[in-house]
Amino acid sequence: VSLPTDPDRPKGADTVRISVHAGGGVYDVLIGRALSHLGEEMARLGLLREGGRIFIGHDDALPASTIEAVAGPLAKAGARITTAGISASERGKTIRGIEPFLAQLAHSRHERGEPVIALGGGIIGDLVGFAAAIYRRGVPVIQVPTTLLAMVDASIGGKTAVNLEVDGNLMKNLVGAFHQPRLVIADTALLASLPSRQMRCGLAECIKHGMIGAEFGEAALLEWIEQNAESILARHPGALSELVARNVAIKAAVVAQDEREDADKGGRALLNLGHTFGHAVETVESALPEGESTPGIQHGEAVALGLVAATHCAEAAGLCDTSLRWTQRITSIVQRCGLPIRAVGLPPADEIFARMTHDKKVRGGILRLVLPVAPGRAELIADPPREAVIAGIRSISARS
Numbered sequence: 242v243s244l245p246t247d248p249d250r251p252k253g254a255d256t257v258r259i260s261v262h263a264g265g266g267v268y269d270v271l272i273g274r275a276l277s278h279l280g281e282e283m284a285r286l287g288l289l290r291e292g293g294r295i296f297i298g299h300d301d302a303l304p305a306s307t308i309e310a311v312a313g314p315l316a317k318a319g320a321r322i323t324t325a326g327i328s329a330s331e332r333g334k335t336i337r338g339i340e341p342f343l344a345q346l347a348h349s350r351h352e353r354g355e356p357v358i359a360l361g362g363g364i365i366g367d368l369v370g371f372a373a374a375i376y377r378r379g380v381p382v383i384q385v386p387t388t389l390l391a392m393v394d395a396s397i398g399g400k401t402a403v404n405l406e407v408d409g410n411l412m413k414n415l416v417g418a419f420h421q422p423r424l425v426i427a428d429t430a431l432l433a434s435l436p437s438r439q440m441r442c443g444l445a446e447c448i449k450h451g452m453i454g455a456e457f458g459e460a461a462l463l464e465w466i467e468q469n470a471e472s473i474l475a476r477h478p479g480a481l482s483e484l485v486a487r488n489v490a491i492k493a494a495v496v497a498q499d500e501r502e503d504a505d506k507g508g509r510a511l512l513n514l515g516h517t518f519g520h521a522v523e524t525v526e527s528a529l530p531e532g533e534s535t536p537g538i539q540h541g542e543a544v545a546l547g548l549v550a551a552t553h554c555a556e557a558a559g560l561c562d563t564s565l566r567w568t569q570r571i572t573s574i575v576q577r578c579g580l581p582i583r584a585v586g587l588p589p590a591d592e593i594f595a596r597m598t599h600d601k602k603v604r605g606g607i608l609r610l611v612l613p614v615a616p617g618r619a620e621l622i623a624d625p626p627r628e629a630v631i632a633g634i635r636s637i638s639a640r641s
């Protein structure tokens with residue numbers, strides 16, 4: 242992969258292309274000023290032809306200009322376009338929520354072999370991607386992510402899913418399918434309208450990637466984020482495309498190594514770094530990030546808190562060398578990215594620990610945590626010492 246290195250690179254400079262090997266095939270992710278290549282890429286894949294149908298399922302909160310930027314050139318090329326707006330909510334990301342979308346596909350007489358474009362963040366990517374996986378037993382899907390999280394994570398790797406309500410509880414991503422996209426277009430200009438809090442949430446996943454990057458050919462990512470946090474938050478085009486490209490390179494390498502998350506050690510499971518701690522605090526309704534006034538912890542903020550907690554836990558368990566001052570370094574990067582390092586209103590550490598042992602990563606009653614063991618490296622640790630986990634939780638609990 243050849244990456245642009247100058248964060249001041251002018252708009253209009255090259256697009257980066259990264260290939261993902263998965264599902265017995267290969268597909269490309271185009272990053273940067275990528276949308277202008279959508280038509281030619283689809284034509285190359287045999288997915289754009291005169292009179293052919295293309296269905297675009299998009300987040301209904303997107304600016305009209307974003308939808309037009311995708312649909313306009315394809316219509317001009319002679320394709321018959323149908324668009325459907327979908328509200329991005331976890332409550333709507335369900336089997337019931339997907340049905341009207343499937344009905345619209347049928348109503349437009351969408352045939353097998355004709356593509357569906359998922360235009361939106363991770364919710365739309367998962368929902369539209371799952372619909373594409375099951376409609377007529379599978380139609381091609383193209384992911385056009387519009388959030389940082391979807392660009393660096395959700396749009397790549399072919400996981401699609403909806404939530405399932407079980408006894409009044411929403412079980413996240415319980416029903417789904419692997420359905421690799423044929424193409425991913427990560428145009429960083431689409432991030433212009435993304436709220437800042439969402440932007441920061443996506444950055445949490447990038448920091449996480451940096452903490453495992455050494456295994457996947459990106460040993461210097463964390464340092465790069467540290468040095469470029471301001472340009473990223475200011476949404477400098479060059480910084481954004483380099484950020485997305487470096488992160489896509491990691492996600493592509495992880496997926497190529499362990500497409501279906503069945504590796505015993507390493508692989509896709511490493512992407513859960515920070516998530517077990519994170520899930521446990523995300524579900525506490527009364528909690529909020531220190532310094533925020535709106536109640537509730539967003540997923541990316543929970544991941545950031547989880548990364549801080551996991552690092553403290555690893556240090557307390559003697560897994561990573563304290564002379565590296567790793568906890569200070571992670572805490573400072575998280576802060577520079579405008580993400581929380583502590584939460585207010587959390588229950589006692591014992592209660593959070595109990596929540597963690599109910600997490601889906603607990604197999605056979607044993608808690609398994611992905612913990613950092615060295616700069617850029619993490620490992621799945623079975624049954625970490627309870628006191629170390631508690632130390633991790635305490636490190637992110639601010640007194641209310």
Ligand SMILES: NC(=O)c1ccc[n+]([C@@H]2O[C@H](COP(=O)([O-])OP(=O)(O)OC[C@H]3O[C@@H](n4cnc5c(N)ncnc54)[C@H](O)[C@@H]3O)[C@@H](O)[C@H]2O)c1
Nearest residue numbers: 302329362363364365387388390391394395400431434435
């Ligand atoms: N399939 C995977 O591998 C994978 C990986 C990680 C996360 N996910 C899923 O992704 C979802 C979270 O994704 P997300 O963080 O992108 O959230 P999201 O899709 O809910 O988008 C976040 C918010 O930003 C808005 N938005 C999106 N793009 C915008 C833009 N360009 N301008 C203005 N507003 C915009 C949305 O309407 C929404 O309110 C979760 O459901 C999670 O399960 C899937």
